[in-house]
Amino acid sequence: MIRCCSTFRRVASIRHLTTKSEQLQRALASRPTIYALATPPGKAGVAVVRVSGPHVFDVWKTIVRRNGKGKGKDIMEHARLIRCELLDANDGEVLDDGMAVFFQAPASYTTEDTIELHVHSSLAVLSRLMSSLSALPGVRQAERGEFTRRAFEAGRIDLTQAEALRDLIESETEVQRKWARKGVEGRAKVRYEAMRNDAILALATVEALIDFGEGEDIEEGAWDQARRRVSKLRANIAHHLSPSQRGEIYTSGLSLVIFGPPNAGKSSLLNHLAQREAAIVTPIPGTTRDVLEVALDIAGWRVKVHDTAGLRPSSDVVESIGVQRAGQAVEGADLAVCVLSLPELVNNGFRVPDMIGKHVTQETVALLNKVDAVDPAQLGEWLDFARMALPPGTPIWPISIQRGDGMSELSDGLAEVIKHRFHSEGDEPLITHARHRAHLEATLRFLDAFLALGVEDVVLAAEELRYAAKELSKVTGLIDVEDVLNAVFKEFCIGK
Numbered sequence: 001m002i003r004c005c006s007t008f009r010r011v012a013s014i015r016h017l018t019t020k021s022e023q024l025q026r027a028l029a030s031r032p033t034i035y036a037l038a039t040p041p042g043k044a045g046v047a048v049v050r051v052s053g054p055h056v057f058d059v060w061k062t063i064v065r066r067n068g069k070g071k072g073k074d075i076m077e078h079a080r081l082i083r084c085e086l087l088d089a090n091d092g093e094v095l096d097d098g099m100a101v102f103f104q105a106p107a108s109y110t111t112e113d114t115i116e117l118h119v120h121s122s123l124a125v126l127s128r129l130m131s132s133l134s135a136l137p138g139v140r141q142a143e144r145g146e147f148t149r150r151a152f153e154a155g156r157i158d159l160t161q162a163e164a165l166r167d168l169i170e171s172e173t174e175v176q177r178k179w180a181r182k183g184v185e186g187r188a189k190v191r192y193e194a195m196r197n198d199a200i201l202a203l204a205t206v207e208a209l210i211d212f213g214e215g216e217d218i219e220e221g222a223w224d225q226a227r228r229r230v231s232k233l234r235a236n237i238a239h240h241l242s243p244s245q246r247g248e249i250y251t252s253g254l255s256l257v258i259f260g261p262p263n264a265g266k267s268s269l270l271n272h273l274a275q276r277e278a279a280i281v282t283p284i285p286g287t288t289r290d291v292l293e294v295a296l297d298i299a300g301w302r303v304k305v306h307d308t309a310g311l312r313p314s315s316d317v318v319e320s321i322g323v324q325r326a327g328q329a330v331e332g333a334d335l336a337v338c339v340l341s342l343p344e345l346v347n348n349g350f351r352v353p354d355m356i357g358k359h360v361t362q363e364t365v366a367l368l369n370k371v372d373a374v375d376p377a378q379l380g381e382w383l384d385f386a387r388m389a390l391p392p393g394t395p396i397w398p399i400s401i402q403r404g405d406g407m408s409e410l411s412d413g414l415a416e417v418i419k420h421r422f423h424s425e426g427d428e429p430l431i432t433h434a435r436h437r438a439h440l441e442a443t444l445r446f447l448d449a450f451l452a453l454g455v456e457d458v459v460l461a462a463e464e465l466r467y468a469a470k471e472l473s474k475v476t477g478l479i480d481v482e483d484v485l486n487a488v489f490k491e492f493c494i495g496k
């Protein structure tokens with residue numbers, strides 16, 4: 001009896017889903033056609049206006065006239081760029097000549113019928129074209145990201161691919177471009193779908209236990225099997241979340257923090273790297289009061305370089321807040337660069353103040369600046385002393401920002417350190433967005449809650465797994481109900 005009701009419930013819910021999907025199809029067919037300028041606004045050779053939706057044929061028929069031919073559908077050939085005149089829909093006047101291409105559904109970015117109109121990028125041409133498009137029935141201007149949203153809603157891409165497309169458009173460096181491409185290709189999607197699939201398979205096992213009970217119709221040891229699957233999934237997600245798997249540096253960039261005592265040359269270094277006067281430089285110790293950020297491209301990486309206040313005890317309220325912020329910035333840095341003044345070290349007997357020394361590790365790049373201001377005959381000896389004052393193995397680079405000593409080696413050296421420390425060629429999909437991390441952390445909590453339960457709490461356990469699968473669905477933007485049903489029917493011989 002219970003079995004019948006359960007099966008009935010499942011079939012009813014599938015029907016419900018089918019009805020919903022038909023409704024969705026109808027809704028898609030009746031939605032507005034959207035248009036937008038796909039290139040940056042401004043004066044240029046060419047601008048591309050994209051139009052997508054159910055009224056594309058009417059748009060083409062009304063405003064596209066192939067050179068030497070008439071208007072109409074007969075000249076709409078999939079993915080073929082044609083020379084044409086573009087007409088104003090209101091009065092038929094030729095507003096520009098250009099090119100047009102038609103992409104037949106579903107072989108388009110949005111999966112809808114789509115056209116792209118190439119015109120001269122002029123304010124007057126574009127505004128006339130836009131108002132002409134707006135005048136057509138069922139056509140309106142697209143909202144932000146609406147073309148991509150339609151591609152997502154049609155299942156052409158998942159959320160991680162949509163995010164990667166946004167990253168690609170915003171990429172400024174080679175590493176960002178490479179990683180965005182990996183996302184667009186669907187590497188993250190495949191990984192998260194596999195995780196979600198594991199959660200669903202475990203859920204299917206547990207749901208079968210609820211419906212039929214251990215030993216009846218389903219395999220022996222189903223509960224243990226589900227637990228094993230969940231433990232494995234948990235380990236996989238925990239590994240994915242580990243610090244070594246941080247992929248945000250590839251998309252958002254890595255943070256390089258310059259720190260050290262006041263007056264050592266930190267701001268001078270920032271200005272040198274930025275090749276402009278980004279920070280104020282004076283001989284007055286304590287000039288920099290707050291953290292200053294400049295984004296640079298170093299060896300293809302997006303590097304957010306931070307200049308910080310000189311680390312020293314201070315009774316000045318503003319300076320002490322700056323010092324505190326500097327300390328926090330160093331702690332959170334992907335790469336810490338300590339700037340010390342060699343003459344200053346010589347004067348104070350090579351003592352590195354604790355406030356600075358505690359942040360120096362073998363991972364820190366230590367720059368001994370102002371070598372121009374010490375006796376060249378003693379430079380070798382002073383460098384040996386300085387080396388002894390820092391943790392063994394700390395890389396030490398003597399430089400003079402002012403005179404230029406060691407500065408070209410420094411730029412190449414930093415690029416090498418970054419390339420060596422943060423490989424950009426790995427094939428494993430890493431976490432590239434904080435949103436993914438948040439969902440994975442939530443998933444882990446649900447999996448832990450599941451693992452803390454016993455078979456007597458099977459209903460609760462199923463609930464925890466359902467939440468876990470839902471969290472994973474949120475990463476890719478999928479809905480999970482139908483998949484659970486499929487997995488139940490596929491994995492077990494039920495419903496005979």
Ligand SMILES: Nc1nc2c(ncn2[C@@H]2O[C@H](COP(=O)(O)OP(=O)(O)OP(=O)(O)O)[C@@H](O)[C@H]2O)c(=O)[nH]1
Nearest residue numbers: 262263264265266267268283286287288310401402
């Ligand atoms: N002789 C010499 N002076 C330098 C060199 N680099 C910087 N300076 C000078 O050192 C002083 C301090 O430079 P900054 O770049 O402001 O030093 P800072 O570490 O940012 O200083 P704070 O703002 O106090 O933290 C300025 O007068 C610079 O011109 C160098 O290589 N040699």
